[in-house]
Amino acid sequence: MHEHLTFMSQLLLNRVERGNQRKLKANDCRIDFFSNDYLGFAGDPAFQQLIWENVKRCPAQLTGSTGSRLISGTSRATSETEASIAREHGVESALLFTSGYTANLSLFSSLAQRGDTILVDEYIHRSVHDGCMLSMAQKWKFQHNDLCHLETLLKKAKGKCLVAVESLYSMEGDFAPLKELVSITERYGAALIIDEAHAFGVWGYGLATQHQLQNRVLATVVTYGKAMGLHGAAILTQQLTKDYLVNYAAPFIYTTAPGDLAAVSISLGYDHLKQNTTASACLQEIIKQFRNAALTTKSMAGSPIQVIEHYSLQQLEELQTALAAEGMATYLVKAPSVKAGSERIRVCLHAFNSEREVALLTSIIKHYL
Ligand SMILES: Cc1ncc(COP(=O)(O)O)c(C=O)c1O
Structure with a gap:
């Protein structure tokens, strides 16, 4: 016990000395x-009222889902919301998550195995790195938005190959060259995954949709905690990939599903987005x-x-x-x-x-x- 406390104090002191201590x-x-x-x-009274009216009609939405998605946690509201998200985005299927972090963790931890390769933009979000670590696959970083460097790594990749990018980079404020990334990954038979966390809502349903690339990638991730002002995320993909994630993605399987309020609010969020x-x-x-x-x-x-x-x-x-x-x-x-x-x-x-x-x-x- 004492050893752990000493270790933690030392690491916290390091942060204080370097001036990068994190505080809430x-x-x-x-x-x-x-x-x-x-x-x-998030601060729009009209949107808040829309959700509030809904809750008043059905207060049962406020409490828990009672179990994981594969046991008692898939309610009618969750299934209907997933079906309507898929229709809105023009994809075969959507799978809801409590956050973008768990959506990325689920994708990358389950889609690649030992002996596979995951190529990530050097500025990709931490959730993707953590997913890669859980997958046991080899992870290589390519220089930010550098298609030549990506191509060099694609030539050397072993096993199944995944490529991870963000459509709008969260710490840079710049865009990925999505069209070129789709072409290059198609040429090398690699699967592209686009994180649309910061683009969804700012540009309609995201930049992959705007450039009509949604159906040429393995999956996109949209999050609802940013422009939509809510919480949660969805993976947009083919039915086969959804079925695979439901069977193999541990961060999706081994956790209590969110309550109905999350799913219903997301549904209302889409209505609000279309009207605003x-x-x-x-x-x-x-x-x-x-x-x-x-x-x-x-x-x-x-x-x-x-x-x-x-x-x-x-x-x-x-x-x-x-x-x-x-x-x-x-x-x-x-x-x-x-x-x-x-x-x-x-x-x-x-x-x-x-x-x-x-x-x-x-x-x-x-x-x-
Ligand atoms: C690019 C990117 N992906 C994923 C996430 C995680 O999404 P969430 O906040 O819903 O967990 C974030 C959040 O900061 C992000 O910036």
Whole structure:
């Protein structure tokens, strides 16, 4: 026991000394430039009312599912929501998860085995890395968005080969070249999996759908905790892959299923998304205003995630403090979430941010850097 406590204190002390200790803070920000609520759905009273009316009609949705999906946890509401998600996205099937983390963990831990190869973009989300680790397959990273490097690795890959990318990278704010990735993986007989966590909702049903690539990949993952303002995720795929995951994906099988409220809210979320097309247009206007300030960033036009880097950690900390003094909450991304030396301020833009807020934000950033 004593040994464990000493070990933990030492590791925590290391974080304090390096200035990258993680701490939980209640979210009491006035001006939100850090949440993933891109369309403002989480704080939308009309959306809240829609869910509330539903709960009032059927309070049983509020309590637990009573078991795992394969025992008592697959309710009619869950099956109907999965069927309607599949119809909406024009895919054979959808499988719901409590989070994007467990969706990725399920996919990568079960689809590859020892002797297989998983090629991941170097900036892929941690959930994919953890899934790869559980699979026992060989994992190689390719340089970010570098198709030549990916091709070199595809030539050397052994066994079945999976390739993992995000359509919009969460810590970079740039896009993957999806069309080229689909062509190259098809050429080498590898299976592409696209994580649409940050694109879903911002661009309709995601970028794979927009580019009509959904049915040329093995699976896409959409999450409901970001633009949809809820919680949970779905894997969109063929019926065969869904059947396989139901049989072999341990993070899906060995856990209590979410209650009906999750499934019903997601269904209502799709209705709300279809009725609120102006939110994504407002978001694009806000992004344009931010980009017009011509700050140095490698994030791309159109992305609601804009990162400010190439400055010392101390400068970034001073900037974040100055922004906070004006009530603006941003996220300072430190190692190990990103490589040491590439710390950055991650600005998330929203449909509900005002022109005045963005003007203040960009003027303070310009003043400090
Ligand atoms: C790219 C990406 N994939 C997956 C996830 C995990 O999704 P969730 O928050 O629903 O677990 C995140 C969350 O931050 C993400 O950014």
